[in-house]
Amino acid sequence: MKRKLPWILFAVSIALVLVGLKLGEYATVLEKAVTVCLDCIGIG
Amino acid sequence: MARQRTRRWAQAAAALAFNAYLPNWLKGEIFQGGVKGICLPGLNCYSCPSAIGACPIGALQNFMGALRFNLSVGVRQFGLYVVGFLAAVGSLVGRAPCGWLCPFGLFQELVHKIPSPKLRIPRPLTYLRYVILVVFVFALPLLVVDEFGYGQTWFCKWICPDGTLIAGIPLSALNAGIRAQLAFMFRWKMGVLVLFLIWMVLSLRPFCRTTCPLGAIWGLFNKASLFRLTVDASSCTSCRKCVRACPLDIEVYERPNSPDCIRCLKCLDACALGSLDYEFLKAKAPALPDRAPGKAV
Numbered sequence: 316m317k318r319k320l321p322w323i324l325f326a327v328s329i330a331l332v333l334v335g336l337k338l339g340e341y342a343t344v345l346e347k348a349v350t351v352c353l354d355c356i357g358i359g
Numbered sequence: 360m361a362r363q364r365t366r367r368w369a370q371a372a373a374a375l376a377f378n379a380y381l382p383n384w385l386k387g388e389i390f391q392g393g394v395k396g397i398c399l400p401g402l403n404c405y406s407c408p409s410a411i412g413a414c415p416i417g418a419l420q421n422f423m424g425a426l427r428f429n430l431s432v433g434v435r436q437f438g439l440y441v442v443g444f445l446a447a448v449g450s451l452v453g454r455a456p457c458g459w460l461c462p463f464g465l466f467q468e469l470v471h472k473i474p475s476p477k478l479r480i481p482r483p484l485t486y487l488r489y490v491i492l493v494v495f496v497f498a499l500p501l502l503v504v505d506e507f508g509y510g511q512t513w514f515c516k517w518i519c520p521d522g523t524l525i526a527g528i529p530l531s532a533l534n535a536g537i538r539a540q541l542a543f544m545f546r547w548k549m550g551v552l553v554l555f556l557i558w559m560v561l562s563l564r565p566f567c568r569t570t571c572p573l574g575a576i577w578g579l580f581n582k583a584s585l586f587r588l589t590v591d592a593s594s595c596t597s598c599r600k601c602v603r604a605c606p607l608d609i610e611v612y613e614r615p616n617s618p619d620c621i622r623c624l625k626c627l628d629a630c631a632l633g634s635l636d637y638e639f640l641k642a643k644a645p646a647l648p649d650r651a652p653g654k655a656v
Contacts, residue, residue, distance in 0.1 A: 321450050321585040328446030335440025340422070343436055345396030347421045348405040348413040351389055355406045355417065355515045355522035356530050356537065357545030 360628045366459055374462035376411075377401060378525070383408035387533030398444045401461035402573050404519065406526035408533070415441050416496060416573050417515050423500035424510030431508060445573075449580030452639070453587070457567055457574050458621030463521045464567055470559040478561045479608060484569050485619060491518065492572035514572060516544070520552040521566075563606045568619065578618030586622065586639040588615035595634035604629030611635065 335341075353359030377399050380390040390411050399412035422438030429436050448456060457464050495518060500510035515522055527548060531538045558565040567574050581587075590612050601611035604625045609617045611626040615635070627635045 320583050324450035324583060325447060328443045328450055331439045331443030332447065335438070335443055338436050338439065340436050340438065340440035341396045343422070344398070344413050344418045344440065345393065347418065348395040349389065349391040351530065352404070352406040352417065352512070352515060352522070352526070354512045355404050355519065356527035357523060357548040358537065358540045359511070359516060359544065
């Protein structure tokens with residue numbers, strides 16, 4: 316069972332990625348990533 | 360050691376690959392291509408002029424900060440894409456990206472080469488990264504919101520020295536509009552960066568060991584990942600060569616898959632008896648010519 320755990324985790328994680336993509340989260344991440352993050356650079 | 364040379368080349372290649380859009384260093388802008396929504400396996404601020412992917416920790420904070428507003432207007436976005444990415448990498452290799460890919464990890468290792476007295480990091484301090492993960496990445500963005508219901512990226516704003524180093528400094532140097540807006544927050548972040556720079560000289564990877572929320576997440580997968588270190592108890596004599604070789608002060612022969620381990624594999628190189636090994640998809644570490652090949656437990 317112990318060596319099945321990584322594969323179970325991996326399968327669940329891929330499912331999460333796919334659900335997230337279906338919910339449009341890639342576009343949300345992209346929208347933030349292509350905008351200068353004022354918090355990150357010390358302005359916000 | 361051949362393996363450590365390979366690791367260094369992998370780190371350098373990743374740093375270049377994660378920040379491949381070099382022309383922006385002349386323009387003072389950030390890359391805006393469609394691939395930038397892909398999370399990168401390392402701490403690499405997406406406001407770096409040449410960054411071509413997204414920082415998963417920055418992305419996670421954005422989702423947490425927008426969660427309450429999104430739910431109030433019926434938008435169902437919970438950061439599952441980012442969480443799934445983190446879990447996928449963790450379930451395969453645990454914290455190996457920290458040791459083999461993360462550009463900020465590479466930076467710390469290079470800064471540590473500056474000659475100075477070297478200090479150990481007290482073990483209790485290494486638990487701080489979990490506090491930072493829970494408080495600054497999840498709780499504060501979720502709970503402290505503005506009048507519109509949005510939370511900030513607290514870790515990015517108040518702590519992350521990588522953002523200052525590869526985004527704040529170059530953008531403020533290259534972009535007059537950004538430079539004109541610098542005030543207290545920039546001085547705060549520069550202060551945090553300077554403190555970490557000094558600490559990096561004195562101790563190895565202090566940010567990774569005490570602060571990095573990304574390492575905190577992936578470290579939790581070390582015991583459960585497909586890639587794992589093994590100790591052959593029948594041949595191990597507890598000589599502690601692996602402990603002395605470990606740059607992170609891990610008792611390797613007792614805790615081979617510690618959440619602190621960045622899988623740099625220096626311990627394998629140090630073990631003269633071949634008692635340490637790794638497994639990944641049934642492949643084992645190649646036997647070195649000057650040691651007996653180890654058997655996995």
